[in-house]
Amino acid sequence: MTRINLLPWRAIRRRESNSRFYRLMAVSLAMTLTILLVIQLVISTLDNQQSGRNRYLTAARDEIALTARKADDLKQDIQATRTLVDRLSALEQFRTESVLIMHELAEATPPEVYLTELQQARDKLTLLGLARSEEQVSRFLHAIEASPLLSRPELVTLENTLHDNGMAYTRKFTIQVYAGSHNNPQQPPGHG
Numbered sequence: 001m002t003r004i005n006l007l008p009w010r011a012i013r014r015r016e017s018n019s020r021f022y023r024l025m026a027v028s029l030a031m032t033l034t035i036l037l038v039i040q041l042v043i044s045t046l047d048n049q050q051s052g053r054n055r056y057l058t059a060a061r062d063e064i065a066l067t068a069r070k071a072d073d074l075k076q077d078i079q080a081t082r083t084l085v086d087r088l089s090a091l092e093q094f095r096t097e098s099v100l101i102m103h104e105l106a107e108a109t110p111p112e113v114y115l116t117e118l119q120q121a122r123d124k125l126t127l128l129g130l131a132r133s134e135e136q137v138s139r140f141l142h143a144i145e146a147s148p149l150l151s152r153p154e155l156v157t158l159e160n161t162l163h164d165n166g167m168a169y170t171r172k173f174t175i176q177v178y179a180g181s182h183n184n185p186q187q188p189p190g191h192g
Contacts, residue, residue, distance in 0.1 A: 101125075101149050108143035108150070110136050126156075127175045134158065137173050144177055153177045 105127075109115060113136050117128040131137045137158060144153040156174040 104147045104149050110139050112136050113140050125177045150177050
């Protein structure tokens with residue numbers, strides 16, 4: 001029988017097997033590292049994209065909040081302007097009514113009645129004046145009642161005073177009147 005020494009062949013085979021194992025191990029390790037690197041790059045890219053989206057959404061939210069604040073400011077400005085326009089309209093109406101009221105007082109005042117003072121508190125006028133007789137004061141009250149802008153005249157005081165020359169008497173009077181076209185003669189307006 002022939003004797004063959006298999007030890008060197010086994011050693012060569014073992015070396016080839018080890019070499020193949022290490023190559024396979026290196027390739028596997030390289031592929032694993034490549035796959036992990038690709039996964040890391042994909043995750044990093046997705047993270048950057050999401051961060052970009054988040055920044056965009058934050059900027060859009062801040063812009064919307066700024067626009068909402070501007071809209072609120074505009075609403076307040078519009079309300080303030082409307083209030084100012086309403087006040088100006090009321091002042092214009094009051095100015096027109098004041099002129100008409102003064103004209104009505106001038107028309108209603110009899111020739112020998114003299115108004116010495118006029119005080120106004122909202123729509124209530126207090127007239128102080130002088131007259132030669134009570135009849136003229138009465139005529140003045142009736143003329144006020146007939147006026148469309150003056151209503152509810154009330155004689156508050158009527159005093160007789162001796163004139164400077166000692167001969168004639170003068171009647172000092174105080175009348176309260178409600179003025180304005182918005183008055184309801186049935187119900188006095190609320191005082192405020």
